[in-house]
Amino acid sequence: MCVQSDNRAVTALFRVFGGSGGICVAEACRHTEFRGMHAGELLLLAVWFPLAVYVAMVEWLSRHVALAAGLLLAIPACFITLSFLPYVLGARTPANQWRMWLGVGLAWALFHWNAGGVAGFFAWGWIALCGLNLVAFILLVFGRSLARVGTPGVIWRFLVLLEFHLFAIAAGWWWGWSWAVAGGAVIAAVFCWVVLRPGNQWLGQVTCRTGDRSIRLTIDDGPDPHDTPVLLDLLDRHRIKAVFFMIGWKVAAHPELVREVLRRGHEIGNHTMNHPQASFWCAGPWRTRREILECQEVIDKVAGVKPRWFRAPVGHRNLFTHPIAGMLGLKVMAWNRRGFDTLGSDPDKALSRILPKLGPGDIVLVHEGTPVATEVLSGVLEGIDRLRLGLDDIIP
Ligand SMILES: [Zn+2]
Numbered sequence: 108m109c110v111q112s113d114n115r116a117v118t119a120l121f122r123v124f125g126g127s128g129g130i131c132v133a134e135a136c137r138h139t140e141f142r143g144m145h146a147g148e149l150l151l152l153a154v155w156f157p158l159a160v161y162v163a164m165v166e167w168l169s170r171h172v173a174l175a176a177g178l179l180l181a182i183p184a185c186f187i188t189l190s191f192l193p194y195v196l197g198a199r200t201p202a203n204q205w206r207m208w209l210g211v212g213l214a215w216a217l218f219h220w221n222a223g224g225v226a227g228f229f230a231w232g233w234i235a236l237c238g239l240n241l242v243a244f245i246l247l248v249f250g251r252s253l254a255r256v257g258t259p260g261v262i263w264r265f266l267v268l269l270e271f272h273l274f275a276i277a278a279g280w281w282w283g284w285s286w287a288v289a290g291g292a293v294i295a296a297v298f299c300w301v302v303l304r305p306g307n308q309w310l311g312q313v314t315c316r317t318g319d320r321s322i323r324l325t326i327d328d329g330p331d332p333h334d335t336p337v338l339l340d341l342l343d344r345h346r347i348k349a350v351f352f353m354i355g356w357k358v359a360a361h362p363e364l365v366r367e368v369l370r371r372g373h374e375i376g377n378h379t380m381n382h383p384q385a386s387f388w389c390a391g392p393w394r395t396r397r398e399i400l401e402c403q404e405v406i407d408k409v410a411g412v413k414p415r416w417f418r419a420p421v422g423h424r425n426l427f428t429h430p431i432a433g434m435l436g437l438k439v440m441a442w443n444r445r446g447f448d449t450l451g452s453d454p455d456k457a458l459s460r461i462l463p464k465l466g467p468g469d470i471v472l473v474h475e476g477t478p479v480a481t482e483v484l485s486g487v488l489e490g491i492d493r494l495r496l497g498l499d500d501i502i503p
Pocket residue numbers: 327328378382419420421
């Protein structure tokens with residue numbers, strides 16, 4: 108059964124919470140426009156709707172005719188209603204039928220919410236279903252709004268944050284200020300969860316895997332006069348291309364290294380102007396824009412290329428990163444394999460965090476400018492060689 112639907116609200120809800128895992132809200136909404144209904148939604152349409160209509164019919168007929176008649180007549184009545192009513196009312200597409208049944212069901216449920224028994228159960232089911240649709244609709248609008256870039260996107264995110272705080276204040280006003288404090292704590296916890304986790308997709312799309320069988324090597328925090336030439340030779344020896352996420356001020360200090368990286372066929376990504384790793388997660392829109400834009404401009408000036416990838420310092424994006432990066436034509440990239448090579452002086456320890464699970468589709472993060480940069484990259488390259496991937500696969 109293939110049902111095309113533009114009932115994107117509920118489908119989006121299923122996609123976000125229905126096990127697709129890690130898909131961002133905006134992406135979910137985009138996908139659902141093309142992929143039709145989710146299996147859970149189909150199940151609701153196929154089971155709940157006929158059952159609920161049947162119970163409504165039995166309830167109505169047994170009250171106005173007789174219980175036996177109700178039980179008998181409800182099946183054909185249900186069939187006729189389900190089959191023809193949508194067409195009589197002009198709801199010919201599955202989505203319009205869905206909306207129609209929701210409306211009819213809600214109208215019926217509002218008269219039966221305190222009926223008790225089976226009818227009451229189904230009435231509450233309808234009300235819950237409509238509530239679910241409302242939540243999904245809000246989510247859909249929210250998801251769409253997250254896809255906005257530039258100033259409208261920044262203003263919208265600011266308003267959403269303000270709105271959440273107003274909800275917390277309203278809760279405090281009505282139920283006591285401890286509720287406002289609890290609300291504020293929840294907002295802060297969710298905010299930290301979202302911005303401090305590099306792969307979190309709630310604020311916008313973050314690329315954490317290559318999407319195919321290739322492995323993408325990403326080298327952060329350069330260029331470095333000591334490491335970059337050595338790493339380039341290592342990469343050449345293994346015939347592997349990487350993405351160098353460079354810091355703007357280092358680009359300005361070592362322009363010849365930037366051009367050499369490009370000359371050897373690697374790609375350059377934007378890693379902010381100053382790498383403010385302790386404070387980028389809570390930076391405002393102006394500072395975020397300045398950090399990303401200045402880095403973009405200095406790379407363009409020095410090397411004549413505009414990066415297409417952005418990576419936040421230590422992966423900590425802030426509320427405004429996505430609309431600003433999007434405005435500058437940048438996509439946000441994180442990683443799914445890293446060895447915390449900036450924390451220690453033991454390359455084996457870093458490699459033990461990367462290599463055992465390394466496989467096709469991975470995006471690996473290593474750093475330059477650390478005491479272990481050469482050993483770590485060398486180990487990762489040997490690991491990739493051992494995986495016997497076709498060399499063409501490795502090119503980003
Ligand atoms: Zn970095």
